[in-house]
Amino acid sequence: MKIAIIVEGKTEKAFMPILRTFLMSRLQQLPDLDPKPPSKHIQEIFELGKCRDSYSKTRDAPRILKDQDLMKAVNECPELKAFVNTILLLCNGDLIP
Known part of the structure; x- marks a missing residue:
């Protein structure tokens, strides 16, 4: 591999x-x-x-x-969701459920 x-x-x-x-x-x-x-x-x-x-x-x-909806990728990819949620958490933003 x-x-x-x-x-x-x-x-x-x-x-x-x-x-x-x-x-x-x-x-x-x-x-x-x-x-x-x-x-x-x-x-x-x-x-x-x-x-x-x-x-x-x-x-x-x-x-x-261009014109891509990142939320679609976030909802399909747990790793990307965790990455984005980490940034949101560090910036005191609302986490994506």
């Missing part, structure tokens, strides 16, 4: 060896962990699909996200 892990900075990159050690002690077979910046992961998806151009964050991200 290959797992792409979205990393953005030095802290996330420094976490990778610790994560591998943790997983080795708990899994019979360690997955292939592939840390990459978010734009590189999206670029890979674009190139696997039928898009004629490679992914460009400045060109494609606004088009992909």
Whole structure:
């Protein structure tokens, strides 16, 4: 199994060896962990699909996200809901049930 892990900075990159050690002690077979910046992961998806151009964050991200209802994704994805609720909690907002 290959797992792409979205990393953005030095802290996330420094976490990778610790994560591998943790997983080795708990899994019979360690997955292939592939840390990459978010734009590189999206670029890979674009190139696997039928898009004629490679992914460009400045060109494609606004088009992909425009007019999307984040609440639909939040209601379908418990991890995203937890992430959004964490932000809301830290900002004293109303949590999403």
